[in-house]
Amino acid sequence: MPLFRFFLLLLPLLELATLILLGQRIGVGATLLWVLGTGLLGLVLIQRQGWSMLQQLQIRMAENRSPFAVLKTGMWWLLAGVLLMIPGLITDALAVPCLVLALVSRGKPGPGEPGGPNVWRRGNTTIIEGEWHPDDPDQVSPDRRIDRD
Numbered sequence: 001m002p003l004f005r006f007f008l009l010l011l012p013l014l015e016l017a018t019l020i021l022l023g024q025r026i027g028v029g030a031t032l033l034w035v036l037g038t039g040l041l042g043l044v045l046i047q048r049q050g051w052s053m054l055q056q057l058q059i060r061m062a063e064n065r066s067p068f069a070v071l072k073t074g075m076w077w078l079l080a081g082v083l084l085m086i087p088g089l090i091t092d093a094l095a096v097p098c099l100v101l102a103l104v105s106r107g108k109p110g111p112g113e114p115g116g117p118n119v120w121r122r123g124n125t126t127i128i129e130g131e132w133h134p135d136d137p138d139q140v141s142p143d144r145r146i147d148r149d
Contacts, residue, residue, distance in 0.1 A: 011090070011091075012088075014088075014090055015086070015087065015088025015089070015090055015091065016088070018088060018089040018090060019031060019035070019087065019088060019089065022034070022089060035087045035088075038084045038085075038087075038092050039084065039085050039087065041084050042080070042081040042082065042083070042084030042085035042086075042095070043081070043085060044081075045077055045078075045080060045081035045084065046077075046078060046081035046082070046085070049074060049077035049078065049081065049102075050074070050077075050078065052074075053070060053071075053073075053074035053077070053078075056070045056074075057070055057071070057074075069105070069108055072105050073102055073105045073106050076098050076099075076101045076102035076105060077098075077099075077102045079095075079098045080095045080098035080099045080102060081095075083095035083098060
């Protein structure tokens with residue numbers, strides 16, 4: 001835990017250092033425009049995707065469908081927006097993979113939805129279909145196998 005606190009204190013200092021270096025490289029005005037632009041972009045992402053996610057969640061829940069895909073995509077949009085709102089180049093760089101993951105996961109069906117992995121219930125156990133191949137088939141004992149009825 002002390003290591004996490006150290007990195008939490010170190011991040012603003014690193015962000016400040018990168019902004020100072022950027023200001024020296026491209027100028028103070030351009031650096032301020034960069035910080036304001038990414039902050040506004042983050043705010044717009046959070047507002048638009050937040051309301052969109054809430055509306056999609058309400059629709060999914062009303063149709064008794066799984067909200068997993070909507071929550072997953074919305075989480076990446078929200079995280080990207082928060083990272084863009086924090087002034088600095090490091091958090092902006094961390095927001096790019098979040099944006100990519102949000103775009104990649106957009107529209108993909110969740111478990112139990114048509115086109116997504118199948119879901120079965122067997123007693124108190126929920127089984128989500130997936131692909132798994134053991135290194136050695138002899139290692140998997142028959143009592144550990146789950147066969148579809």
